[in-house]
Amino acid sequence: MSAExxxxxxxxxxxxxxxxxxxxxxxxWLKGSVNGQAGASNKQKIGAIIKIVLVTLFSRKLLxxxxxxxIEAWFNRRLYRNDxxxxxxxxxxxxxxxxxMVLSGISAVADKLLIHIFHLEHIPWIAMWANPDHPIxxxxxxxxxxxxxxxxxxxxxxxxxxxxxxxxxxxLDTWMVxxxxxxxxxxxxxxxxxxxxxxxxxxxxxAFIGYPLAQLFKGLPLPWDALFDVLYVGHGxxxxxxxxxxxxxxxxxxxxxxxxxxxxxxxxxxxxxxWEKGEAHGRA
Amino acid sequence: MAxxxxxxxTFKQLMEIDSCxxxxxxxxxxxxxxxKQDQDAIAPLHKIEVLQKAIRQQYGLRARIFGAPPLDEAxxxxxxxxxxxxxxxxxxxxVCPVHIDTRSLWIAMREQLVDMERHPEAMSTxxxxxxSSYNISxxxxxxxxxxxxxxxxxxxxxxxxxxAEVVYFVGCVSSFYPQSYSIPQGFAEILDxxxxxxxxxxxxxxxxxxxxxIAGMGDSxxxxxxxxxxxxxxxxxxxxxxxxPSCYHTWHADYSRIIGEPLGFEVLxxxxxxxxxxxxxxxxxxxxxxxxxxxxxxxxxxxxxxxxAPREVILSIPDIEFIEMKDTREYSLCCGGGGDVxxxxxxxxASVARSRLEQAQATxxxxxxxxxxxxxxxxxxxxxxxxxxxxxxxxxxxxxxVMER
Numbered sequence: 225m226s227a228e229x230x231x232x233x234x235x236x237x238x239x240x241x242x243x244x245x246x247x248x249x250x251x252x253w254l255k256g257s258v259n260g261q262a263g264a265s266n267k268q269k270i271g272a273i274i275k276i277v278l279v280t281l282f283s284r285k286l287l288x289x290x291x292x293x294x295i296e297a298w299f300n301r302r303l304y305r306n307d308x309x310x311x312x313x314x315x316x317x318x319x320x321x322x323x324x325m326v327l328s329g330i331s332a333v334a335d336k337l338l339i340h341i342f343h344l345e346h347i348p349w350i351a352m353w354a355n356p357d358h359p360i361x362x363x364x365x366x367x368x369x370x371x372x373x374x375x376x377x378x379x380x381x382x383x384x385x386x387x388x389x390x391x392x393x394x395x396l397d398t399w400m401v402x403x404x405x406x407x408x409x410x411x412x413x414x415x416x417x418x419x420x421x422x423x424x425x426x427x428x429x430x431a432f433i434g435y436p437l438a439q440l441f442k443g444l445p446l447p448w449d450a451l452f453d454v455l456y457v458g459h460g461x462x463x464x465x466x467x468x469x470x471x472x473x474x475x476x477x478x479x480x481x482x483x484x485x486x487x488x489x490x491x492x493x494x495x496x497x498x499w500e501k502g503e504a505h506g507r508a
Numbered sequence: 509m510a511x512x513x514x515x516x517x518t519f520k521q522l523m524e525i526d527s528c529x530x531x532x533x534x535x536x537x538x539x540x541x542x543x544k545q546d547q548d549a550i551a552p553l554h555k556i557e558v559l560q561k562a563i564r565q566q567y568g569l570r571a572r573i574f575g576a577p578p579l580d581e582a583x584x585x586x587x588x589x590x591x592x593x594x595x596x597x598x599x600x601x602x603v604c605p606v607h608i609d610t611r612s613l614w615i616a617m618r619e620q621l622v623d624m625e626r627h628p629e630a631m632s633t634x635x636x637x638x639x640s641s642y643n644i645s646x647x648x649x650x651x652x653x654x655x656x657x658x659x660x661x662x663x664x665x666x667x668x669x670x671x672a673e674v675v676y677f678v679g680c681v682s683s684f685y686p687q688s689y690s691i692p693q694g695f696a697e698i699l700d701x702x703x704x705x706x707x708x709x710x711x712x713x714x715x716x717x718x719x720x721x722i723a724g725m726g727d728s729x730x731x732x733x734x735x736x737x738x739x740x741x742x743x744x745x746x747x748x749x750x751x752x753p754s755c756y757h758t759w760h761a762d763y764s765r766i767i768g769e770p771l772g773f774e775v776l777x778x779x780x781x782x783x784x785x786x787x788x789x790x791x792x793x794x795x796x797x798x799x800x801x802x803x804x805x806x807x808x809x810x811x812x813x814x815x816x817a818p819r820e821v822i823l824s825i826p827d828i829e830f831i832e833m834k835d836t837r838e839y840s841l842c843c844g845g846g847g848d849v850x851x852x853x854x855x856x857x858a859s860v861a862r863s864r865l866e867q868a869q870a871t872x873x874x875x876x877x878x879x880x881x882x883x884x885x886x887x888x889x890x891x892x893x894x895x896x897x898x899x900x901x902x903x904x905x906x907x908x909x910v911m912e913r
Contacts (some may be wrong), residue, residue, distance in 0.1 A: 245569075249526065252567050255514035256522040260765070262515045269519065303605040306533050314605075334838065378662060390532030394554060472569070480527035481606040487520060488607040 237339045238464040245471030284499075285490060292489035297482045298322075309378070317375030320480075323368035327353075327361065354419070355425070362430035369415075370433055372410055376401075396474040398505035403466040403475070410459040417440060417455050422447040512566040512579065516619040523562065524608045528556045534600035534610065539842045540593055540849070543859035549590030552600040552610055552905060555617060558587045588626040591617045592852045595860065597806040597842035611811065614847075630851040631723045639728060642714040645684035650711040655682065655689035656696065663700035671709035674699070674781075675745040675773075676708050677736075677759065679752035680715050681881045687888070688881040694908030695751050695778055695804055701911060702790040704781075705912025706749075712739045716755040721762060723848050731765045740773065748770040749781050751904055752847075753808035753880045760812060776806060778904055779817040779879045786824045792912040795827035800906075801873035802830070803864065803887065804840035805880035818879045818903050825910055833867045841867060843878070845886030861890035868898060875899045 251266075258269040261277075279460035280289060295301055298318065304311040336342045344353050352358040356365060380401060381395055412434065419428045419438035429435045470476060494500055514522060534552035535541055542552045548554045562583075566576045594614055596731040601610035618653045621627050634644065640667040655678075656666045665672060676699065682688045692708075699706045714736055717729030740748055748771075760775040783792045802822060808814045815837045822830055835841040844850075844860025865887060876891075876898055878884050888900040 248567075248569060248572070252514070252563055253522040253526075255567070256517040256519040257515065258519045260518075273519065300605055302603065302607070303531075306603055306605070310531070346710055388532070390535045390558075392530065392532060392535075392548070392551075394530075394557075472564075474530065477528045477529045477606065479525050481529060484520070484524050484527040485605075485607045492679050 227457045231457045234461050235464045238461075238468050241468045242273040242470060245468065249476065251303030251473045265306060266417070280490070288490045288493045289486055292486040292493070293482065296484040296489045297359065300485075310382070313375045313378035313382075315375075316371040317379065319373060320368045320373075321478075323364065324372065327364055327368065331356075331361070357425035357430070359430040363413075366431045366433055369408070369411060370422050371504070372404075373412075376408060377406055382404075399469075403469060403473075407459070407463050407466055410455065410462055414452070414455040414459045417446075417448055417452045420446075423449070423452060423453045424457040512562055513620065513623060514563065516623060517613075517616045520527070521569055521609075522571045522615060523611050523615055524606075525560050526557055527606045528553065528610060529606060530557070530562070531605060533603045533605060537599045537603050537839075539599065539844070539860045539863065540595060540856055542863065543856060544593070547590065547593070549586040550593045551590070552594075552614075553632075554573075555587065555590055556608075558583060559617065565791060566603065575704055584624075584626060588621050591621060592628050592631070592847075593849060593856055594847050595806070595844060595849050595857075596843045596847035598659040598810045599839065599842070601839055602810060613723060615722055615726075618722070619726065627724060628852045631848065632727065632849070634719055634851060635724060635725050635728050638715050638720055640733070642732065643684060644680040644746055647684050647725040649714065652678065652713055653708065653710050654684070655686075655692050658749045659693055659696070663696050664883045665699060665704075665706040666696050666708050666801075667710065671741075671744050672707040673746050674707075675740050675743055675748045676706050677716070677740075677748055677750045677752075677755055678708055678713060679750060679755040679881070680719075681885070682751060683713075685881075685883055685885065686909045687728070689885075690908075691751050691881050691902045691904050694902075697908050698782070698785070698791060698904070701913060702785045702844060704790075705746075705787070707743060709736075709739050709743075714739075715754075716750075717762075717766075718758040718759045718850060722846075726766075730766060733763055736812070737763060737767055737771065740771075745773055746777055749776045749778055751778040751879075751881065751902070753777060753805040753812065753814075754882070757807045757812050777812070777814055777817065777879070779808075779814065779821055782903070782907055783817045783820045783824075786821060786846040791907070793825050793907065794912055795912050796825050796906065797827040797829075798874045799831060799872065800830040800875040800877050801833050801868050801871045802836075802903075803833070803838060803843060803868065803883055805844050805877055805878055805883045806840070807840050808879055810838060818877075821903055821907060822877060824905070831871045832872055833871055835867060843883040843886045844890075845882040850886070857886065858890060858893065860863040861886045862894060863899075865890045865896060866896060869896060873898070875901055875906075877901055877903050 231243055254269055258264065258272045261268070264272070280286060300311065300314060303314055323376065330353045334350050338350050339354055352360060355361060370472050381393055382388055383397060414439045415431060415434040419435055420442050466475070470479070532553055538550065544550055554777055562579060565571060583700060591614060596611050596614055598611040599612050601608060604610060618627065622631070637646045638644060640648065643652070653667060656662050665676070676695065678692045682692045714732045716736065717732045719728060720729040748759060750759060756775065756777040764770050782791070786793065798820065802818060804815060822828060841864045842860055843864050844857040850857040876887055878887065878900070879902060881902060884902050891898050891900060
């Protein structure tokens with residue numbers, strides 16, 4: 225059985241668990257009122273939420289929603305006003321994470337769908353996304369990883385070394401740090417092993433941090449190919465495990481925080497622009 | 509103990525609880541935590557954390573499989589105390605990187621604590637007083653116009669009119685607390701001088717419901733709301749004006765939601781009306797050659813978004829020297845008089861007021877202006893206690909003083 229098969233056998237049930245966890249969180253949110261109707265059934269509440277979502281997506285509010293996501297959730301203007309160093313750290317962590325997620329998604333679609341099913345490997349701009357050593361993917365992956373690592377290091381420094389008084393560090397914070405650190409650490413190790421294995425292509429040097437690091441360890445008498453299989457599965461499953469943990473952890477703020485920021489900023493903008501003037505104030 | 513009931517929260521608020529990044533920014537901006545730094549239960553982050561833990565404990569995976577354990581009594585007691593030791597100033601929400609609407613969240617937490625009968629005794633007393641007397645002081649509600657009795661001439665609009673263009677909603681503090689009488693007195697004089705067709709509701713005015721709503725007892729405010737709306741509608745007024753920012757906010761933001769329909773008339777704060785009357789030349793102002801600073805009331809500024817109107821009124825007074833405090837406009841520090849804290853923890857309210865007074869002193873202003881009778885009362889109290897020679901006035905009082913008659 226190949227390393228990849230092992231990965232998928234474990235990964236898919238874990239994604240099922242992730243969805244189950246998200247369902248649990250959503251069920252808790254549903255205990256609250258929607259449109260001020262506390263006594264409504266879950267079915268009615270879900271119907272009302274779907275209606276709100278559709279009305280937003282198919283109206284001019286969508287533009288405000290996109291604007292809110294970019295300016296307030298991603299570029300987090302408020303955080304910048306509060307502390308620019310924290311802003312850099314957060315922006316690097318979030319952007320690096322988003323970049324790596326997008327690259328993983330594109331890579332999976334290119335490899336599993338367009339190449340394996342539709343056999344489009346002869347099209348260079350499709351094939352490149354399935355190849356981690358292609359100059360573009362290598363550089364992009366490296367940028368994402370460096371941003372995440374830099375952001376996490378500042379986070380660690382601030383929370384555990386300089387111990388800023390406003391912070392309250394508890395298990396929720398520590399487990400998130402452990403999860404992120406393990407993902408990043410195994411990610412870098414996997415990259416080094418990949419570059420030193422026979423899988424690597426000549427253009428692997430575009431990984432501008434991983435490649436020099438790999439050269440440092442190249443002389444070690446290690447079974448790089450075998451190690452790569454283990455680390456590839458290990459890193460992938462560790463990432464899956466952290467994803468399963470998302471609904472039960474502080475990682476949840478990545479999803480809920482983005483949604484809340486977008487909704488509240490959009491509502492603020494709608495009120496400021498007077499788009500719903502005359503409507504009764506609601507508590508959705 | 510009954511399971512944790514989350515029906516007091518909205519879907520979005522429960523989402524907000526999960527969105528907290530625990531960055532602690534709220535802690536650095538909280539005026540009450542700044543005065544009681546040994547009590548983490550006051551910290552906004554902590555309140556969210558307690559609720560988040562309780563929700564997970566009661567409705568998490570383990571609870572769903574093995575059953576939920578009882579809520580921790582000690583944690584609950586501290587949480588209740590921390591939740592009511594909050595002036596509801598909303599600064600925490602302003603700086604929250606994920607835009608949590610904290611003020612609404614704290615009110616929902618109070619509603620939940622009321623349901624669990626964990627609210628301070630002072631809040632029950634408040635509810636009883638307002639329910640029986642229709643005002644917060646417990647005086648006979650028919651005495652609502654007592655402030656007008658020592659006016660040299662009582663404007664027609666104060667007593668004796670049944671219909672008018674504008675209803676002046678006086679509010680409980682201005683009606684019943686002698687320290688604040690000069691605000692409605694001044695405002696009535698201004699309206700009369702500007703020939704505004706106005707009236708007051710007199711004994712037909714009841715508490716706007718704000719103190720109950722923010723105490724988490726909004727259900728008890730419904731009858732007051734309905735009564736006040738009907739009373740104003742009977743006058744045929746096109747607008748309602750309030751000198752109290754809390755009354756203004758409640759009328760402007762909560763009333764239509766509570767009654768489930770539009771009010772059918774405009775709601776204004778006194779500073780908005782004053783600005784318009786000055787701009788229209790209906791009030792002529794004489795000079796005031798002193799340095800003044802302005803304190804933004806939380807319910808007028810952060811909660812209602814009115815920052816410019818009072819400043820425009822102040823700056824229209826000839827010879828006035830206006831200087832802003834360190835924390836101003838959206839970032840204004842609370843005076844300590846909000847959130848019913850004065851009823852549950854007088855010392856805490858006084859400590860916050862002292863901090864704001866220090867900011868005012870730093871400007872070397874001779875007068876602190878505000879646009880709220882509660883802020884004026886709280887800051888004047890702090891100045892008296894600290895023996896600081898600084899005058900505290902409402903913008904209305906100043907305009908009435910410099911107005912050419």
